[in-house]
Amino acid sequence: MVKFTQVLRIPMDKSSLDPSLAELLKKLQQKYAVMGQDLSSYLDGLLHADYLTYWDYIHLDTLLSLQNPKTQFPDEKVFIVYHQITELYFNLILWELEQIAAKENMDEKFFIERTTRIVRYFQLLESSFTVMVDGMEKEQFLKFRMSLLPASGFQSAQYRLIEICCTDMINLVSLGMRESLQEYSDLEQQVEHLYWRSGATELASGKKTLTLQQFEEKYLKLFNETGMRFRNKNLRKLYQNHFPNSEPAKQLLRQLDQLANVLWPLAHLKSAGRYLQRDPEDIKATGGTNWQKYLPPRFQRIQFFPELWSPAETEEWGKAGVLNALGR
Ligand code: HEM
Incomplete structure (x- = not known):
């Protein structure tokens, strides 16, 4: 030859x-x-x-081998696939946050373009949540969910990482502790009081749910490291350091805050309302939280960019839609 x-x-x-x-x-x-x-x-x-094929390039066979229901109920597939779709979007959001953080010579155009992408992903996640709310038979859901204990979307590490990369750790501390822990207090101390850790801990006994215990064991080190890594380059810090007077950046970050911390949580809450709400007593969450008190955004009042909201807006955070989302 x-x-x-x-x-x-x-x-x-x-x-x-x-x-x-x-x-x-x-x-x-x-x-x-x-x-x-x-x-x-x-x-x-x-x-x-060989020539590259579409199916090899996107690893289609592997992708389609990753849905493994635990039960015979057909709608469990909808549940798994939609979680996977959400995690892929979370991954794209983190991809953008990493690139924004790594940008040398940050300029407003880049910041706005990339943050717009993040907003777009959240919009898609919010609007598509009807796949969960309306897309499964309640009877099937209530049966297959019991086979998933104690796993919960609560254990989505990418969701927590998005929060950490968007804002300073203090803004993720539970509402009751946020004021007393100063902005510049020890990061580990703030991590100790993250809102979701309190949400899955029984107040009286201090006992953590199994869901939380397992989640912390696997990911807490990563959350601490990421908090340190993004201490000076999370989205809020970059905005404050580079464009504190930019009106377009401000409006975009307000939009992101509302999508990530009110609209997506409300769309999500609506699914809990549809499947877990029952008179006289609500059905327990698989992760063991008191979901009625934990999930509504007005109780956690998480804001990535608190300085962009007036006291009145903060006071009303997440209120308008909550009753609506629960169908009450
Ligand atoms: C029928 C559909 C769903 C229901 C009924 C539902 C229910 C719940 C409940 C009750 C909680 C509270 C934690 C617990 O005790 O388990 C929770 C948390 C959570 N779920 Fe879902 N969920 C659904 C779909 C999803 C989907 C598709 C995702 C996408 C990844 C997701 C992500 C999350 C996240 C990130 C949390 C933590 C929220 C926070 O800490 O503020 N859930 N879910």
Whole structure:
């Protein structure tokens, strides 16, 4: 077999080789030479390589092998797939937050473009939540959920990471402790009092739910590290340091705050309302929280950018839609 090596060594008739191709080969040769590599060997490899297919590129077979229901109820598939879709969007949001944080010479155009992408992902997540609220049979849901104990969306690490990358840790501290822990107090101390840790801890006994215990065991170290890493480059800090007077940035961050901390939580709450609300006593959450007191955004009052809201707006945080979401 004739190797590319040989072909390349043959003085080429200039008229037979497209000059742009020759130029490309030259550039490729330079690229590989820098790393001490021989381009001809790589071209040989290319000669024998298969063409890329769509299904291999997106790993379709692997992707479609990741839905493994625990029960025979067909709607459990809807439940699994929609959680996976949400986690993929969470992943894209984190991808943008990482890029914003890594940007050297930050400029307003970049900040706004990338934050707009995050807003768009949250909009899609909010509007698509009807897949959960209206897209499963209640009877099936109430049965298959019992096979999932004590797993809960509460254990979504990416959701927690998004929070940590968007704001300062103090804004994620439970409402009762937020004022007493100063903005510049020890980060670990703030992590100690994160709102979701309090939400899954029995106040009287201090006993943590199993869902929380397992979650902390797996991820708490990562949350502490990420908090440290994003201490000076979370979205709020970057806004404050670079564009504190930008009206477009301000409006966009207000939109993000509302989507992430009111509208998505309300869409989510609506699903709890649909499946878990029952008179006289509500059905318990799989993660063991008192979900009626934990999930409504007005109780946690999480704001990534508290300085962008007036006291009246803060006071009303999440209130308008709560009764509506619960269908009361
Ligand atoms: C029928 C659908 C759903 C119901 C009934 C439901 C119910 C609940 C309940 C009761 C909680 C409180 C924690 C607990 O004790 O378990 C919770 C938390 C949570 N769920 Fe869901 N959920 C549903 C769908 C989803 C989906 C699709 C996601 C997407 C990943 C998700 C993500 C979360 C997150 C992130 C939390 C923690 C919220 C926070 O800490 O503020 N849930 N869910």
